[in-house]
Amino acid sequence: xxxxxxxxxxxxxxxxxxxGDYFQVALLLFFRLNWGWLFFVSGKGKLIHHPDIVxxxxxxxxxxxxQTAWFVGGVECLGGILxxxxxxxxxxxxxxAINMTVAYLSVADERAKVFNFVKDxxxxxxxxxxxxLLTSLLAFAFGAGPLSxxxxxxxxxxxxxxx
Numbered sequence: 689x690x691x692x693x694x695x696x697x698x699x700x701x702x703x704x705x706x707x708g709d710y711f712q713v714a715l716l717l718f719f720r721l722n723w724g725w726l727f728f729v730s731g732k733g734k735l736i737h738h739p740d741i742v743x744x745x746x747x748x749x750x751x752x753x754x755q756t757a758w759f760v761g762g763v764e765c766l767g768g769i770l771x772x773x774x775x776x777x778x779x780x781x782x783x784x785a786i787n788m789t790v791a792y793l794s795v796a797d798e799r800a801k802v803f804n805f806v807k808d809x810x811x812x813x814x815x816x817x818x819x820x821l822l823t824s825l826l827a828f829a830f831g832a833g834p835l836s837x838x839x840x841x842x843x844x845x846x847x848x849x850x851x
């Protein structure tokens with residue numbers, strides 16, 4: 689009897705692992721497409737409204753606000769496109785995570801949310817950069833997933849190496 693229960697539990701567990709693997713693909717794709725698009729839109733807005741962004745960055749006392757605005761806008765715009773395509777997801781994820789960390793630390797209200805994380809996690813999780821940072825970290829940690837150009841290139845290179 690115990691053996692049958694163990695066997696049944698093992699089958700259920702294997703089924704959950706398979707379901708989780710399929711869900712992982714969908715979840716990574718959702719985050720990449722949704723927040724990749726939002727990164728693109730945010731970066732495009734920074735490039736289109738460059739003078740306003742320079743003024744904002746100047747008010748934050750960021751170094752070289754003009755060049756920083758161009759750089760951040762370009763990183764977000766290009767990074768968003770690359771995330772959506774699933775191309776170079778790990779390095780792009782790292783660069784965007786650094787960008788979002790700087791965003792958290794540059795604005796006084798956001799910086800307070802980081803430093804008060806232990807006392808008030810809700811503020812940190814509800815801050816504007818949170819899902820951008822989370823998506824960046826997911827891309828860095830897990831890659832783009834099997835529905836991506838990274839995976840397509842990897843499969844192509846494996847086939848070519850076998851020849």
